[in-house]
């Protein structure tokens with residue numbers, strides 16, 4: 001396992017009185033794809049959101065314990081949330097491009113962080129679209145509305161937008177579940193290309209997807225991480241009978 005870049009220690013999360021995450025201890029290795037799997041409502045997205053403090057936006061949420069990224073406590077007093085979100089990008093289930101041009105979607109983050117020179121922006125836009133395997137399809141239409149793209153292209157555009165601010169970590173919350181099989185395959189291939197450069201954490205309902213693309217898997221049940229292991233080990237020799245029941249399709 002690569003060195004851990006994210007360390008989650010004794011984490012509890014409450015939505016008002018509801019105890020959604022219970023005493024989570026989990027290390028997430030850098031430059032690896034880690035998959036969160038488990039039945040609906042078990043806390044996968046909730047844990048993912050704690051990693052870039054998206055849960056701050058949900059009123060009534062309270063956490064205990066620590067999450068540190070590259071050694072820094074992200075809930076500590078000195079953490080700047082804007083910088084955290086630059087370091088930890090996120091892609092959601094539904095592609096959500098801005099109603100702007102393809103170019104402006106990708107340039108949005110860099111501009112927000114103060115980059116104004118056209119050459120530099122052009123370079124970042126091209127590089128990000130190439131990394132997201134979309135450049136060849138859109139290079140002649142960069143001024144076109146992002147909303148004119150197909151769902152799969154929109155999702156790759158959202159990945160390009162996330163990569164444009166040069167994050168270290170990319171969070172993907174069921175990023176292919178709204179896509180057709182071919183677009184899903186393209187995103188999976190893309191994730192495999194990105195995994196040597198970025199730390200990727202993905203929530204997926206699809207165990208086959210977890211097995212195909214991740215190096216590490218964590219299995220969740222009722223707000224608890226039951227087991228975390230190398231994906232191959234988890235799928236071939238799960239340690240906990242609940243993991244075995246889930247991956248063999250007995251529930252969920």
Ligand SMILES: Nc1ncnc2c1ncn2[C@@H]1O[C@H](COP(=O)(O)OP(=O)(O)OP(=O)(O)O)[C@@H](O)[C@H]1O
Pocket residue numbers: 015018020038039040041042043044045046047058203205
């Ligand atoms: N904003 C919220 N307010 C209150 N409860 C919430 C909120 N978001 C999630 N929950 C509850 O927390 C629990 C965990 O939800 P979460 O979305 O993290 O699960 P999940 O494993 O990602 O599920 P799914 O696979 O269906 O997306 C669920 O019981 C859910 O109803």
